[in-house]
Structure formats: C-alpha cells, structure tokens
Amino acid sequence: MLEFWNDTNNPVHPASAPDFLPAPQLKAVQLHRLHVTVQRAYERVPHFKARMDERSTKPADIRTLEDVQRLPFTVKTDLRDTYPFGLFASPLQDIVRLHASSGTTGKPIVVAYTQADIDVWSSVMVRSFAACGLRRGDIIQNAYGYGLFTGGLGAHYGAEALGATVIPISGGNSDRQIMIMKDFGSTAICCTPSYFLHLIEQAQVMGIDMKSLPLKAGIFGAEPWTEAMRKRIEAESGLKAYDIYGLSEIIGPGVGIECACQAGLHIFEDHFLPEIINPETGKVLPDGEEGELVLTTLSKQAMPMIRYRTRDITLIIPESCACGRTIRRIRRINARSDDMMIIRGVNVFPSQIEVALLSVEGTLPHYQIILTREKNLDQIEVQVEVTREIMSDQVKRLESVRQKISHAIESTIGIRARVTLVEPNTIQRSQGKAKRVTDNRRMT
C-alpha cells in the first residue's frame, strides 16, 4: 500500500481516503453507523418496527456487525406496498429530492433523499470517478438519462463535486453525442455499455475514429455486461471501460465501482454494508461463495434500507485488491435471482407487461417477451396470441388491437415495444412456471 501512495503515476485522490481505511477502523465506522440506521428505521418507519417486532429484535440487540443477520430482509414489494412515501424516515420538509424507478407492477417505487443523503451520494460518486482516475479538469459527458432515473443526476452531482466539467447531455441523439464528444473534447463518458457500443458504431458511420479523441474513461452501468464487451469497447474506442454498480433503492449509482485494476467492483462499505445470501434459504454465505447480494445502508437518512435483497447474483471477492483499497469487491454482476429484465438501462418486469396486456381485452394469457440487440440497442418484442375475442376479419381492427397493446406497454414501462400478433397455440405452453422471456441479446 505504501508503494502505491508513493507512486506518483497513480496519485490517490484525497476523496478516496475512506477506500483505504484499515479494516478495524472501517468495521468501527460501519458498526456505529449501523446502530444509528437501525435505531432510526425502528423509531421512524412503522414497516421496519413491525418487521423487527415480529422477530422480537430490538435495535439494542445489534451489538456486532454480524448481528445484522438478526434483522429482517427488505424486498422490492415492500417498497410497492408502502407506495409512495411509506418507508420514509424523514418528514417531507427535510426531503430535498425524490426519484423513482420501475416496480414489479404498474406502480413505480419511490426513493427519497435529504440534503445529507445527496451529499453522501455525491461523495460516493466522487470516489467512483476518482477510482477511475478522473480528476478536476476532466470533461465528463453524462449520457445517462436525466429525470426520475437516478443515473443522470447521480453522476451529475458527483462529477460536479469532483470538480470536473460536466456536460449534462442526457441519453439519446447519438449524432449530437459524437459531435459534442469531439468538439468539447470529452475525456470521460457515462452511459450504459450497450449505448456506448452504439455510439462507437455511429462514430464510424460519421467517419470519426474514437481512438483519436481525448476520451480516456467510460463509466458504464445500469445494465449487465461482460468481459467480452469490455474488450470490444476498449479495442474500438481506446478508452478504459469501468463497471459501476448501484440501485435506486440503496442510493443510485455509486454503490460500487471498479478501480484501475478492473478486477471486481469495490463496494463503498463505509456507507453500504454488503452480505451474500443463499437466495433460497436466506442463509448468509462466506466471502467467495456465490449468492444474492443484500445491502444495508449505513448513512441514509430519508430512506434507510435494512438488508435489501437486490436479486443480483454475485460473490464477495475474498482476496485484497492490488490497488490497495481495503473496501471489499464484488464480482461483476451478470445474473439475477428474479425475472427482472434490464432494457436500455431500464428495469422491466414481465409482470409489468402483463399489467399492460390486462388493459387490452382479450390479449391474455398467452404472450412472450423476446429481447434482442440490434445495432447495440436493446429491442423488446412482445408476441401476443390472437384470441377469439380480438380476432377480426378486418385488418384495421387487428392493427388497432396491436397499437392499443403497444401503447399500453409504452405507457407502463416507458419503452416502445414491437408488438407481434401470432397464431393461436403457437407460444409454447409450459408445465408450471411459464417461461415468458427469451433473451437473445448477445453480450459481446
């Protein structure tokens, strides 16, 4: 570690200091913050109090970090059931920001931030950018979507707090992205990895070689990707591609990030306590064993989250990282323990498609979802069997049903789906749990 600090080629950003806390100190910080968080959740959020009372667990029972296992899990449906503000631990006058992401059915899940929460969020994003070698003076093109989605504003505030120059371009309009990247001399870009692959191709079409641009780092997240994609991105664009992890329920982007070693994502453990559990039994697994990532927030005020089941499958890497950071790493995430799909960075559940179909009479129950990637952009196709109710002798009637379905889906998930009507009895019937989703996206 000392060598690292003395290596002038790899100066550590001052904001990154907590990444290097010796383990005993880190644990002390975590335990203190866990106490505060559990006390706050118990006192201020009826849902958490009820769940803890059911298990006869009191905040005072949390004496060590391992005691976190005595606390109940929180799942996505808890957020839905308490929609919109039921899990808030701060009064609205202390809440300065709301974000929302898709829930498992029609209603979104809502998350809240006090000013202190925004500051913590910015600080973990600063540490994320710093871990990728970005500094004051860098020009960060933020192509995550701005709005209710946490990606855009999370990266924005962090980049500003770092002292970098932010280009708040948001997502979409690829030609303009490339023009600005070239004309403004962006040194880093934030977006989904698949969108960046799309930008690489678009740049080629426009006759621009990305390798000749000042771009040096890409902060890619909001969807699963692979080492093969990283190799391709790096070879074709000349930048270093870093994987960033986060989820709205916990804070947004900035829960974890890769360092220069690009060998797993460091979790900012002083703010987020990670556990890996067996998704079937809920039993906590030791480092190195694969399971579902569970996170407890350690400093969130407005919406503390106790043992939130992320449904992301990973493992905690037991070895320490060559970068010298003491905060542990998780392996890149490429599987989930539920049926959530991530389409162009947006979380979509098959149940949301079902809710949309329910609003168009005669379209259920036989449908399937097919995901493809065309020109590096995710496409979602929803195939719906023609039933007696919707069958007509007239083309315009069937076309109108198709458009109704398409509209219902778009207004539910915010993404346009290609709706295909198919012949009756052509969608495979399954014994037991229906297989609704076919993912043909090749992650290369």
Added chain:
Amino acid sequence: MKIQQLSLFLENKPGHLSAICRTLASHQINISTLSLADTQQFGILRMIVREWDKARKVLEEKGFVVNLTEVVATEVEDQPGGMARVLEIIEKSATNIEYMYAFTFRKGNRAILVFRFDNPDAAIKTLTANGINVLDPVELYARETDTRA
C-alpha cells in the same frame, strides 16, 4: 340473404396457409373461394365454404381461431361494366365497403362479388331495390353445384 364467411389469422410464414387447406381437405371440405389480406406482419385468410359450420368446427379443433362474418354476395354479368354498375349503386347509397373480392364459377358468364359492408342490411336493401341479384346461401352454392354437373 347473407353468406357466412370464415376468417383465420395467419402469420406471414411459410407453410401456414397449407396447414389450413390440409385440415379442410382431410374432411372433404371444398373451399368455394378465398381472399387473403396481408400486412407487413400478418395476414387474414377469408373463405367462403358451403359447409362453413363443419369447417369452423374442424379448424377450431385443430387450434385455429375462426372468426365468422356475414358478407353479401351479388351476381353480375362477367363483362366490362358489370362491377361498375354495382359499385355506382353502393356509392349513391353512402354505404361503406370494408373490403370486397370477386370470383367466377367455371361455367356461365356470371361473376360473384363478395362484399363486407359496415351495414349489410341497408346495403342489401339498396342493391335489391336497384335490381341487383343478391344471392342467398342456397342460390350461391346451387351455382357451384351446377358448374360441377
């Protein structure tokens, strides 16, 4: 006066039309005529079949969804202007044609025009009042039998 037409949904894929035809053939059901409407995505097969009830039953048993629609069949001279005359009458009556198709039987010099109207009863009234022969099922299928004899 109205004729039953069977409509089936077809994906634009090879072999899909022949599966329907094979089903009917295996039950010795003859198709008097058919018309195919197609879009980029799918097609609708519309058929006039004498044994429409049996045809519907065997197709549904095979898992097809069959839509039953009442259409109007008229008979015109199979010569220039034959169809134009009928269309003129319909036009004047302000009745809307959703779609139509035409066919002839092998004998005789008459053609059959099949219309799908938004309001078939009003259309039939107008057509008969103007001297156009609107065929009922018995008349229509009698012509089919005549030509076979």
